[in-house]
Amino acid sequence: MTTTAGLPREVMGAMDARLSMPYTLTAGAATGVFLAELAQQRIVGTRCSACETIRVPAQDFCGDCGGDAHDLVIVPPSGDLLAWTVTDQGTVALVLLDGTDIPFLHQVVEGDPAALSMGARVTAVWAAEPQGAVMDLMGFALAPSEPVHAVEEAGETATPIEQLNYQMVLDYQHAYGHFYGSLFDGIKNDRRIRGVRCPSCRNVLVPPRAYCEACFVRTGDWVDVPDTGVLQACSVVHIEFIGQRVPPPYVYAEIVLDGTSTRLIHTVGGLSAEALRSGSVHPGSRVQAVWSDRRTGSLSDIDFFKVIDGPADE
Amino acid sequence: MTQIAIVGTGQTVHSRRRLDVSQAGLAREAVTEALLDAGLGMDDIDAVVVASGPAMFGSVNQPEKWLVDALGARYKPVVRVTSGGGTGLAGALQAMNQIKAGLARRVLVVAYDKLSEGALQASISTLYDPFWxxxxxxxxxxxxxxxxxxxxxxxxxxxxxxxxxxxxxxxxxxxxxxxxxxxxxxxxxxxxxxxxxxxxxxxxxxPISDGACAVILAAEDDAAAITDRPAxxxxxxxxxxxxxxxxxxxxxxxxxxxxxxxxxxxxxxxxxxxxxxxxxxxxxxxxxxxxxxxxxxxxxxxxxxxxxxxxxxxxxxxxxxxxxxxxxxxxxxxxxxxxxxxxxxxxxxxxxxxxxxxxxxxxxxxxxxxxxxxxxxxxxxxxxx
Amino acid sequence: MGTDMKNRAAVVGSAQTEFRGAWSDRQHVDLITQAVSQALLGTGLRMADVDFVIDSGSDFLDGRSISNCGFLGAMGAHHKEESRVEEDGLWSAVYATTKILAGSGSVGLVVAYSKSSESDPRNFWSTLAEPFTQRPVGLDQHSAAGLYAQRYLARYGIDPEALRAVSDRAWAAASDNSWVDAKHAMLADPYWEEFVATPLRRRDMARPVDGAVALVVAAEHVARQVTNRPVWITGMGSAIDQHFLAARDATSFPAAAAAAANAFRMSGASSARDFDVVEVSAGSTVGELMVLEAIGLAEPGRAMDLYAPGSAPGLNASGGSLPADVVMATGLVRLHEVASQLGGRSAHGPTGATTGLAHGAGGIGMQNHCVVTLETS
Incomplete structure (x- = not known):
């Protein structure tokens, strides 16, 4: 190992990462009925069994007093506009529907927001093709002559919509910073793996970092690390799951590169189906990086680690 | 130093998928049972600690903000402690400290996960350093x-x-x-x-389960008054x-x-x-x-x-x-x-x-x-x- | 609530990184270690003296689950008691102080950070909303602030243009705060004049920034050893409102009032007027006004008076959260500011201050509030 200067030749900026995950969310009984009834162009609210407050959308419990809010009521699709705000997601509004106690948060659609006034009468605007979601009620529009209607007991209601399918997509640009930037710049351009040495405990840390966790002291010299090491632990991944980037089966590997004291997470490859099945790769095996043709500046620049001959670590 | 006891516990019947309740409603069930076990109402509770798994499991960020209504906890101190699979114990530790410090006499800890709502292994994989x-x-x-x-x-x-x-x-x-x-x-x-x-x-x-648990902690003298069997x-x-x-x-x-x-x-x-x-x-x-x-x-x-x-x-x-x-x-x-x-x-x-x-x-x-x-x-x- | 504290706790050190719109060449761990090492510096305490770490950050902002797991070493939590409080960092400070008062440790480290530049912070806010009926209709921090603002301004007959006094004062103060990259002249850019949620413009909204802050809380016997000017924590309170914005009070923050009342009961204060230094968090200009009224610094509808030239010199001398909102850390930054000013470690704020109040908030439309009071002798 030799000590080298640690400045990357190019600035590694940020790595794009996307978390995209599917959900099957359950709304609960009252909100489920509320969502289902929108297809019939009916707005369902609840009356709290304890404080008698009527709120829309229907809720299983009352946020005012914590009571059960089980009595379903049909609320008229008309009311007074209490407040609105024009945003890039539309005109978000609070409407006090006739006969209710708690305003309803939704949108004002149609017309010029400049024509809105506090207290204006509004009425519901319905989607032509209901999807089983809150936007089946597209929102509210001005209706100056709309008379005041009364709340009615619900009677028979539609079967609640139990499940809402939802895809949450979150995009990130994770900064490399100096330490990861230096590491991945070296990996990308020179096929060099570099760590830092803690001046206190003398251990070499990969990935490199500003502080040694154990000593909480600023790390010192940069250190070149070989692409060989010992398989500290391994398992054979057979299952498939969303977001997986390597097709199973593969060997999940935690590797301690020679001279270092930290875990590098990768896979062991070049194994026969039989070797994978029997789990014959074992902790203590010597391994070496097999570099890819790709130069991405990430751990993917190593295709996998291969088992090599050598004295096993004990 | 004040000793602290568990004076009530509650759990849902855990299951693969509860279609009939929301995440918030699930937590409420456990709380209702714990209050019943202790013979207390939410008015008797000084503070609430919500402990849940990583928020990405359920797509709701800081879910205690949503749970407040289901817990009947408006205007109370509500804080969420999260620590992966051990979060319930980390939450109970927070509650204990509130009582020991004399800041609260009775604290409700509620923990839940509705794992049927998300893609579990994908969610857990986000534990990993995105670079590593x-x-x-x-x-x-x-x-x-x-x-x-x-x-x-x-x-x-x-x-x-x-x-x-x-x-x-x-x-x-x-x-x-x-x-x-x-x-x-x-x-x-x-x-x-x-x-x-x-x-x-x-x-x-x-298994991968939907379920919730609630525990009520109380200070020494209070615990003895609430139940003849404090833990x-x-x-x-x-x-x-x-x-x-x-x-x-x-x-x-x-x-x-x-x-x-x-x-x-x-x-x-x-x-x-x-x-x-x-x-x-x-x-x-x-x-x-x-x-x-x-x-x-x-x-x-x-x-x-x-x-x-x-x-x-x-x-x-x-x-x-x-x-x-x-x-x-x-x-x-x-x-x-x-x-x-x-x-x-x-x-x-x-x-x-x-x-x-x-x-x-x-x-x-x-x-x-x-x-x-x-x-x-x-x-x-x-x-x- | 017990008010007779057997133990006392003090802030003995605190530090922040510079707050910037984007720290694009730093990772979370870099910002965290910088704040943590600086907070310990000057106290004479070493990491080995720290008994526990309480921290605030967001999985959603960080883009990783149980994100504290990846930052434990950077926070100095290795082989110590640690807890993640996934609220604004002021709640972490309350937990750390609680542990000291409980006798569960003598020295606690509090850490909070955010790098909202690594993602679209709107996702952080919109995912706070119930996903069935609230999130899809466009509820986020902007629309929530707009709805409060319209009703507040209408009720008290205030011209939206008058709000410029609030943002101008905040940004002018930030210009004098070398720890914040905001400069008052930046507001001249038309970008800040755009309406983002009428009647509010971008200049009315808290500006997300990157940064970290760390604070050392110690029990009395340690505090007296390591500093001749301990800043005692005299009161703490928090309270949350219901989730549905539509069901909350239209023009006031009762949860903020309840949080303050709890803190005042503990510290023996009667209102925020009793404090020399006040630092509050807010998501918007109108949100800031409503907080000031809730904690008793102004009568309902009168908080604008505090922005008249020369008034309230001890209020948000740092610039507050409008020019620099370190999303998960903003409330802890307020505590750091108050403690620094009282402890004689700050370049800004009124001279001779001995009492202070820090406020933090969380949730859409500032659903959750926390108040901490401090005193030095």
Missing amino acids: GREFAVGIMGFSAAYWRARMDKLGHTEEAAAMVSVKNRKNAMLNPKAHVKKEVTVEEVLASKPLCWPIKLLDVP WIRGMAYYSEADNGPNRSMLQSVPLKVAAARVYQNAGVTNPRRQFDVAELQEPYTCFELSYYEGLGLCPEGGAAELIASGATEMSGDIPVNPSGGCMGANPIGATALIRLAEAAMQVTGKAGAHQIGGAELALVQAGGGWANLRGVAVVGATKD
Whole structure:
């Protein structure tokens, strides 16, 4: 190992990462009925069994007093506009529907927001093709002559919509910073793996970092690390799951590169189906990086680690 | 210093998928049962601690903000503590400190997860550093299996020994009315079950559950007024470890040992195997229960396989572990740690019903999360000291 | 609530990184270690003296689950007791102080950070909303602030243009705060004049920034050893409102009032007027006005008076959260500011101040509030 200067030749900026995950969310009984009834162009609210407050959308419990809010009521699709705000997601509004106690948060659609006034009468605007979601009620529009209607007991209601399918997509640009930037710049351009040495405990840390966790002291010299090491632990991944980037089966590997004291997470490859099945790769095996043709500046620049001959670590 | 007791516990009946309630409604069910158990109403509660698994499990960020309405907690102090699978214990520790500090007399801790709502392994894989291994992860199953494999070589934690954990806990779950999975298995069936991340096989893995748990803690004098059967918390600690620091010990958990040492000292425990009547340990995979036997001093290092084989940790043994069935019976991850604490309280107060360990007076609780680097321990007793 | 504290706790050190719109060449861990090491510096305490760490950050902002797990070493939490409080960092400070008062430790480290530049912070806010009926209709921090603002301004007959006094004062103060990259002249850019949620413009909204802050809380016996000017924590309170914005009070923050009342009961204060230094968090200009009224610094509808030239010199001398909102850390930054000013470690704020109040908030439309009071002798 030799000590080298640690400045990357190019600035590694940020790595794009996307978390995209599917959900099957359950709304609960009252909100489920509320969502289902929108297809019939009916707005369902609840009356709290304890404080008698009527709120829309229907809720299983009352946020005012914590009571059960089980009595379903049909609320008229008309009311007074209490407040609105024009945003890039539309005109978000609070409407006090006739006969209710708690305003309803939704949108004002149609017309010029400049024509809105506090207290204006509004009425519901319905989607032509209901999807089983809150936007089946597209929102509210001005209706100056709309008379005041009364709340009615619900009677028979539609079967609640139990499940809402939802895809949450979150995009990130994770900064490399100096330490990861230096590491991945070296990996990308020179096929060099570099760590830092803690001046206190003398251990070499990969990935490199500003502080040694154990000593909480600023790390010192940069250190070149070989692409060989010992398989500290391994398992054979057979299952498939969303977001997986390597097709199973593969060997999940935690590797301690020679001279270092930290875990590098990768896979062991070049194994026969039989070797994978029997789990014959074992902790203590010597391994070496097999570099890819790709130069991405990430751990993917190593295709996998291969088992090599050598004295096993004990 | 004020002693603190558990004066009420509640759990949902855990299940694969609750279509009839929202995440908030699920938490409410457990709270309602805990309040009933304590004979209290929300007006009697000074503060609430919400403990849930990683928020990405359920797509709702800071879910305590949503749960407030379901908990009837408007205008109360509500704080969320999150610490992966051990979060329920971390939440209970927060509540204990509020009472010890004299800032609250009664604190409600509620923990839940509705795992049927999301893609679990994908969510757990987001634990990984985005630069460092996320693309190879399988939740933390690959990681857990890898170090089981290493312990197999060094400590003799064989596949058979782990299978016995599955057999024992699944059998115990048959007696627990709240358990999600009630199906007995044999060692042979566990060994022959489908490999997921070998050596972890299907029957080494707990179910994916919807469930919630609530526990009410109260100060010493108050506890005695609320119930004639308080469960006294004799010690609790929750320690962490840097996930990729130098020379991290992966065979024995240092934070577990540190937490256990501190809690045992507080509780006057010098011989855990002899002194504890029962233990509730959070085993996200069977292999972890073996490892905890050693880390908690129930047997010497390398003695776990022998301990499980001896039958000592069965219901009829001298140190029954997980009479509730543990995670193998139900695993709503964010609630799992608090369920362990609630079950321990039920044991020392004689409220555990069909899975009661006769005469249990001192119970051990363990829970943890993250990269096996967050580790908590608690001791619960029928008496204050 | 017990008010007779057997133990006392003090802030003995605190530090922040510079707050910038984007720290694009730093990772979370870099910002965290910088704040943590600086907070310990000057106290004479070493990391080995720290008994526990309580921290605030967001999985959603960080883009990783249980994100504290990845930052434990950077926070100095290795082999210590640690807890993640996934609220604004002021709640972490309350937990740390609680542990000291409970006798569970003598020295606690509190850490909070955010790098909202690594993602679209709107996702952080919109995912706070119930996903069935609230999130899909466009509820986020902007629309929530707009709805409060319209009703507040209408009720009290205030011209939206008058709000310029609030943002101008905040940004002018930030210009004098070398720890914040905001400069008053930046507001001249038309970008800040755009309406983002009528009647509010971008200049009315808290500006997300990157940064970290750390604070050392110690028990009395340690505090007296390491500093001759301990800043005692005299009161703490928090309270949350219901989730549905539509069901909350239209023009006031009762949860903020309840949080303040709890803190005042503990410290023996009667209102925020009793404090020399006040630092509050807010998501918007109108949100800031409503907080000031809730904690009793102004009568309902009169908080604008505090922005008249020369008034309230001890209020948000740092610039507050409008020019620099370190999303998960903003409340802890307020505490750091108050403690620094009282402890004689700050370049800004009124001279001779001995009492102070820090406020933090969380949730859409500032659903959750926390108040901490401090005193030095």
